[in-house]
Amino acid sequence: MNIEGQAAAVRFDGVSKHYGAVVAVDRISFEVQAGDLVTLLGPSGCGKTTTLRLIAGLEMPTSGSVFIGGDDVSRLPASARDVSMVFQSYALFPHMTVFENVSYGLSVSGITKAEIRDRAEDGLKLVGLSGYGERLPSELSGGQQQRVAVARALVLEPTVLLFDEPLSNLDAKLRRQVREEIRELQQSLALTTVYVTHDQEEALAVSDRIIVMRNAEIAQEGAPTELYEAPRDLFVADFIGDANVLDAEMLSRDGGHATIRVGGGMELRLPHRELPVGPVKIAVRPEAVILETSKDESGFTGTVLKSTYVGSHVEYTLDTGLGEIFVADYRFDAPVPAGSRVRIAFRERGVTLLEKQT
Amino acid sequence: MNRPAALWLALGWGGFALLPWYGVEDGFWSLAWLFDYPAGADAAPALLQILLFGRWWLAPMVLPLAAPLLVLRRPRTDPLFSRVLLAAGAVGAVFFLGQGFLIGIGGWEYATLEGLFGPLGDRQFGMGYGALSVAAAFLFLFAQGLAARGAINGDGFVVGSIALVIALVAAFIFFPVVRILASAFQDNDYNFVPYLFVEKLFSHDIWGVGCLTANVNCGIAWNSLLMAILVAASTTVLGLAFALLATRTGFRAKRLLRLLSVLPIITPPFVIGLAIILLFGASGTVTQAIETITGTTPGRYIYGLPGIWLAQTLAFTPIAFLVLIGVVEGVSPSMEEASQTLRAGNWRTFTTVSLPLMRPGLANAFLVGFIESLADFGNPLVLGGNFDVLSTSIFFAIVGAQNDQGRAAVLAIILLAFTLTAFWAQHRWLGHKSYATVTGKGDAGLHVPLPRRVVWLAYGSALPWAGLTAVIYCMIMFGGFVELWGRDHSLTLRHYMDAFSITTGTGGLVWSGAAWNSFWTTIYISLISAPLTAAVGLLTAYLLIRQKFAGQQAFEFGTMLSFAIPGTVIGVGYILAFNVPPIELTGTGIILVICFIFRNMPVGVRAGIAAMTQIDKSLDEASLTLGASSFATVRKVVLPLLRPAVIAALVFSFVRAMTAISAVIFLVSANYDMATSYIIGRVENGDYGLSIAYSSVLIVVMVVVILLIQLVVGERRIGRREDMNVAFGAGGAVG
């Protein structure tokens, strides 16, 4: 037998959730396409978990509607929705064996014993745990427990699979491994998945699309490259990777691009993102800054305030006419010592105009 | 089709069209009513009551029963579905309550209705299973309607459970209390006479202070308060001594102390009083010793204040101990060590750091003792003499020659005001503050040794007291084997024979002993009420801990309220509320079961809350997202993990049902006599031998049953186990 997700989409339509005076989710709308893995990313307390629980049916929206597979499920309880969830704490039932845990969802849905057995075994095999069925969860390692939790959710072949920070209880090495396993499984079964994390690297690594949240709202939504290369505002730019935000001026627009002048007479050609000519703000990735230690003092220059060697690269803090700039240099020969004067250039791929100026 | 709604509707129609609407003689389960069914006026269902007997006031309920039929096939997300269910439930409830309460035993209850509809020519009868089913149907249809609108995450089981608990608490806690309030303003013929209330409330025998100046008795209220304060003080001091002994000294027999603290839980409170009579009564051992030594006859010195004080202190010290042991253990050693490094000696550290840190705990123990003493009924009844207190006076106002319901109600209100004030103070000051200084950080420090003076004080007060308790329990266990205490000390089995003899008669075994009847009734009623109490209590705990809904605070208050209501007050309330239609329960076993459920429910609630806060909520949610309904979740996930709490709740409700006296004594009847009230009756006749024999048998039976329950319900599989003593400690309750 083959476990196959029957893919279908999730849609939020102006959904809000209030806890008394606290607004945990504020009129958000988004869609998840069938077969996609979408990540909810954002700082602590921004409403990620709440959004996930709204999909699961563990919370009812205060206003707005939730659609799963095209049906309005806003008022349906969790048990009536075709959604499974993997919890941060795994939430394995401590009084049941691994097998009983995995077959739990099947056994409450009235399937024959034989089929339950087959499907549960399949599920365990899928996560590489066949033969562990008779153990209690307390007799497994953290990573194994994690996989049991995934198997338990998978065997129900849910329309949507939900993960709430599934890796936060694992150590750094295991985290990378399990995250790749989850992604592989998700892609091979074409499962529609919503995944919560506040780790931007994790989000970039596993997602088809990312929804960045801030203060109960959606800050920006898009593919990982889109978010990294064209963040809409400072918050997103700063949250996904680091960014230096600098004042600049748009001199002219032609076609899709604009000519931007940064301090010291440096000019860049960037997509204009529908902004008018005049003062603008740009975000510069730390690794897009190129330093030259020539004696030539023309152009955009600065002084090295701090120079830190961290193995794979060198980090600098520069003092420039536009304020402090943070730099990550991966192609260094020898670290530039603090106090040196440097000429500064930007690689265009790592620079973007910010749509919102705040 | 919507299954749950359809099932509740089916129940409603079954109750309306099939089951006898009114209560039938001989009880429903005797099935004697079948001879008269369906066309007899007693056994007819509501439908036939309307058609054959002209009881048209039952007819309006057809409407709310019919309306949901039209929407059953609609999806539950359809707004019409929920609206119709809500309306049917609400309108149905109004019609139901209307036909129940607007018609009394003398026809219309209100003159305006008589004017409107003309004289009724009929009367109200006690409602039966038909009515019960219809009421349940309306309640749960309403809940289904709410759930369909998305209330509590659209969960029908949870909304239904909340509705059920609210309805039950309203019917069996609030309704009786309200009836007490109402009858305080009525004379014995149910006329509204407000000045009587004022007269009774300020009556001299309640508030009189003559004892201060002349040699007469003070008012009952003062007596009760004085007693409560004395008992609270002595139990707190002794409890502290025991707690210090158990945790801060090298005292060897600590396990014995623990055992001592469980004893009062399985001892009916008045049994202590009984043993005290055997020791200090007119022909008691100690009294006789004094007589032989001094040559004077001390007489009835023990009856009155000294006796009650002694008995209640013996009975309630273990409760204070349980409250205080946690407090004493909770004082963080690092605080004391800090004090020592600041150059304070042991004595200074104890008086300026340890003791002040324990102060909230001491206040708590004091209030618990205060409430227990006020509510105690058995000891004052047995030992009171001329010293009247509120709880016993309430009883005599109802059953005595006075038979003055208004007076009983007024006394009940005063008693209730006292206990509620104490209860409120306890919650206000201590309720949610954690007064222990356990920080969650590993506290590696050692407790500073107690100052010598304190150690000696603790030993000096605790050990004699422990000795006295041991003597008392010896009396209880062996007093039943003595011919006539104080006069003839020859050993005999006579008392046990009188109570529990079995003879072989013509039809096989004959349970000829005098106690068998009440004994089996007690076992039977306790066994029925224990699982029901545990179920209601744990369900309530689940709703309080695991769900969020508007009015949860009020919900919690309502369910814990019965904890603060003294048993005598509940007894009076039940008599007043359930002696007349539409809910006519006095004289049945049902009223005893109900009384136990709602008096002991808080025990289950506390045990459940304590256990459930330790179980991660995501377990429930995982089960829900895996497609299990919340009912299945409770059954398969929550309950198995709650096993220790289930045991605690079962044991407790069983034991408390076996040992209860205060409310029970109002509710027993010839058919349903309980062991405790039977024993009290014998005590009042001076039949101490049989009483004490019976009491010891009760205690032994309880120990056996507790062990059996432990065995049957078993242990939780994941191995963690809560300390049973913790659960027991949660049960300090009002007698």
Ligand SMILES: Nc1ncnc2c1ncn2[C@@H]1O[C@H](COP(=O)(O)OP(=O)(O)OP(=O)(O)O)[C@@H](O)[C@H]1O
């Ligand atoms: N049951 C609740 N009652 C009241 N407020 C709540 C409740 N649950 C969440 N909140 C509030 O709603 C906001 C969003 O919470 P949420 O759990 O969704 O955050 P999150 O993005 O998952 O954060 P984290 O990354 O820390 O898990 C927070 O401000 C939180 O305090």
Ligand SMILES: [Mg+2]
């Ligand atoms: Mg979260």
